[in-house]
Amino acid sequence: MLALYAALLWRWPMAWLIVVPSVLVGIDLTPWTGWALVGESDLFVLVTVGVLALRTPLPLADMFPRGPARTVIVLLAAAYLLGAAIGWESSAGPAVGSSLPYLRHDNAIRLAKAYLEALALLPFLRHRQQTEGDAFKYFDVGMLAGLTLVAAETFVERASFPGAFDLFSFYPASGPFASMNVGGGHLGAFVAMAFPFTLLRRSRRLRLERNALRLVTLAASYVLIVTFSPLIYGAAALGIAVTFFGRTVPAGESGRRRGERRIRRFALRAVYLLLLLFAAFVAIIGAQFIRLGIESVASSLTAREHSLVRRLALRDSDFGSMVFGMGLGTYPRIAAARSGDPPSNFVLGLDRTGHYLSLTSGPSFYFGQRVPIVPGPTYAVSLSARSLDGKGAVKAILCEKQLLYSQNCHEQEFKLRTAGHWEKFSAPISTEGMDGDAVFGLFRRPVELALVNPQPRTTIDLKDIGLTGPGGFSVANGDFAHGVARWSFTDENHDSWQIADQYVMTLFEGGAFGLAAFIGFVVAALIGARRAMRRGDRIGTAATASMTVFLFLCVFDSPLQAPRLGTVFYLISFIGLLMLEPGTYRGYLNQVRRPWAAKTRGAIVMPIAAGRPVGNLRAEDRRPAGSDV
Numbered sequence: 001m002l003a004l005y006a007a008l009l010w011r012w013p014m015a016w017l018i019v020v021p022s023v024l025v026g027i028d029l030t031p032w033t034g035w036a037l038v039g040e041s042d043l044f045v046l047v048t049v050g051v052l053a054l055r056t057p058l059p060l061a062d063m064f065p066r067g068p069a070r071t072v073i074v075l076l077a078a079a080y081l082l083g084a085a086i087g088w089e090s091s092a093g094p095a096v097g098s099s100l101p102y103l104r105h106d107n108a109i110r111l112a113k114a115y116l117e118a119l120a121l122l123p124f125l126r127h128r129q130q131t132e133g134d135a136f137k138y139f140d141v142g143m144l145a146g147l148t149l150v151a152a153e154t155f156v157e158r159a160s161f162p163g164a165f166d167l168f169s170f171y172p173a174s175g176p177f178a179s180m181n182v183g184g185g186h187l188g189a190f191v192a193m194a195f196p197f198t199l200l201r202r203s204r205r206l207r208l209e210r211n212a213l214r215l216v217t218l219a220a221s222y223v224l225i226v227t228f229s230p231l232i233y234g235a236a237a238l239g240i241a242v243t244f245f246g247r248t249v250p251a252g253e254s255g256r257r258r259g260e261r262r263i264r265r266f267a268l269r270a271v272y273l274l275l276l277l278f279a280a281f282v283a284i285i286g287a288q289f290i291r292l293g294i295e296s297v298a299s300s301l302t303a304r305e306h307s308l309v310r311r312l313a314l315r316d317s318d319f320g321s322m323v324f325g326m327g328l329g330t331y332p333r334i335a336a337a338r339s340g341d342p343p344s345n346f347v348l349g350l351d352r353t354g355h356y357l358s359l360t361s362g363p364s365f366y367f368g369q370r371v372p373i374v375p376g377p378t379y380a381v382s383l384s385a386r387s388l389d390g391k392g393a394v395k396a397i398l399c400e401k402q403l404l405y406s407q408n409c410h411e412q413e414f415k416l417r418t419a420g421h422w423e424k425f426s427a428p429i430s431t432e433g434m435d436g437d438a439v440f441g442l443f444r445r446p447v448e449l450a451l452v453n454p455q456p457r458t459t460i461d462l463k464d465i466g467l468t469g470p471g472g473f474s475v476a477n478g479d480f481a482h483g484v485a486r487w488s489f490t491d492e493n494h495d496s497w498q499i500a501d502q503y504v505m506t507l508f509e510g511g512a513f514g515l516a517a518f519i520g521f522v523v524a525a526l527i528g529a530r531r532a533m534r535r536g537d538r539i540g541t542a543a544t545a546s547m548t549v550f551l552f553l554c555v556f557d558s559p560l561q562a563p564r565l566g567t568v569f570y571l572i573s574f575i576g577l578l579m580l581e582p583g584t585y586r587g588y589l590n591q592v593r594r595p596w597a598a599k600t601r602g603a604i605v606m607p608i609a610a611g612r613p614v615g616n617l618r619a620e621d622r623r624p625a626g627s628d629v
Helices: 002-011 013-026 040-055 068-089 107-131 135-160 178-182 186-198 207-226 230-248 252-285 287-295 297-312 319-324 331-338 502-534 538-553 563-578 589-593 601-609
Strands: 345-351 354-361 365-370 379-386 393-402 405-415 423-429 447-452 458-469 488-491
Touching: 002 013, 002 040, 013 040, 013 107, 013 135, 013 563, 040 107, 040 563, 068 107, 068 319, 068 502, 068 563, 107 135, 107 563, 135 186, 135 207, 135 538, 135 563, 178 186, 178 488, 178 563, 186 207, 186 230, 186 538, 186 563, 207 230, 230 538, 297 502, 319 502, 331 502, 354 365, 365 393, 379 393, 379 405, 393 423, 393 458, 405 423, 447 458, 502 538, 502 563, 538 563
Parallel strands: none
Antiparallel strands: 345 354, 354 458, 365 447, 365 488, 379 423, 379 458, 393 405, 393 447
């Protein structure tokens, strides 16, 4: 795939604007590979930067925007690099060390890559927009392609488990977002961010395009509904409101009449869509839930405030920590060392008997691997375990499972009795009830073999994990000779891994400097997108609505803990920042708003000769290069 993509990119350089947004949100093989620090989307970004740098080298002076946009970009880059350096050097963490990616020093790199990857793509985004004027248009298509891919994967997941149209079964989907293994509404956050791109007007002449857009809008609405999250519903409603406001905002004297017509045209659509989402919410969650939710708002806000204050209290009180933070990616490590309820942990070890894994966890922590099985026959699960005190137990659980939710589980529990010595265990485990029927003849429910330590704050050493059945040996890397490759984990105790408020999380890890740099960056991006929205630019409208949704969700969640989602957000923000720079729209607004302008010289020359700006550019920015006009 990477080789084919490189060839495609060499032939059509703008292809990355469609492929990268799609891959960032649509491909995540972490449950199969066990990769956590580097993912498939990172490889696509590296290929993109490498091919474009070879094909179209850019001078350093032309890589980044000028003026205030460059200032906020540099400040946020400095905040990320400084936070990553502090996080890498921080000594906080479990005393025994860790092989869990979120408790390691390189977790700082995992979080920093969200901004650094978007920053590496920015010069090519800017160059394409300034030379061809169509970069934003292709990015729009990329967002719709990513949304379509995410909706299709979510539909298959729902069809495989409770049923595609069984909306009364509480099964919040996760889609292709394995980062939800420690909590977070990343699926709903992306769909709510991308939803404004589906509401933009398309060509009246292309019926196929309009019908395809309607289908994408319907699919996105389906995904929003099956998140079962009132917060996501509210964020989507906010994005819809901003989008329709942007499409009806007057743009100059003549724009007032167009604005009045747009208000009449879009008002009913907005009302219908909001009523649809509200009706779905009432039908699924129920009026009783709404009433209880309204009554518990005050108490929930009070409890949330106390929780945030308690987590901020884990910081050091010195000046450096207050200004520059504790370091990027350090919150889980500091919570592990200083909190009364430390997170689970696992550590790879090596002794004279070979490689092994030490698992220190509670009953809500699942360390597992996707395994291929034949439904029906009985399998044999085997493992070797030991504990220093001769106490404790380990459970082997075989379930049909997609991330946090499982069905048709069968388990075997092994109790240890000998202190400090390896004990071998083996027992049959059933697969009865596991559905062998494939959805659409292609997709079966994924099956996971998970290991659980049922006794909190005890440590069990494990090795030689096996699952034997009619198909042979089904566990890869069961001896941990290749680290934790093919193994992944989920934890139902989400508070140990993140603060459910991105602004507080940024203040904790990046300090006052990091928070100020982040706020300055998004405010500048919003100003640029808002200016374009007032001129009637549809991508400016979508960028404004998308960033507004993201910033709203940051109050109640930490979406930047999913680096792929963070990269998408920063790319959208860069579009807003580029709208601050003169010349960014060259050839694009005329193509969208005034297709006739590029076809006749008089349509361009006459307004310039009269001293009036064309589109959203100044007259001097629109003069053809080398022209005396």
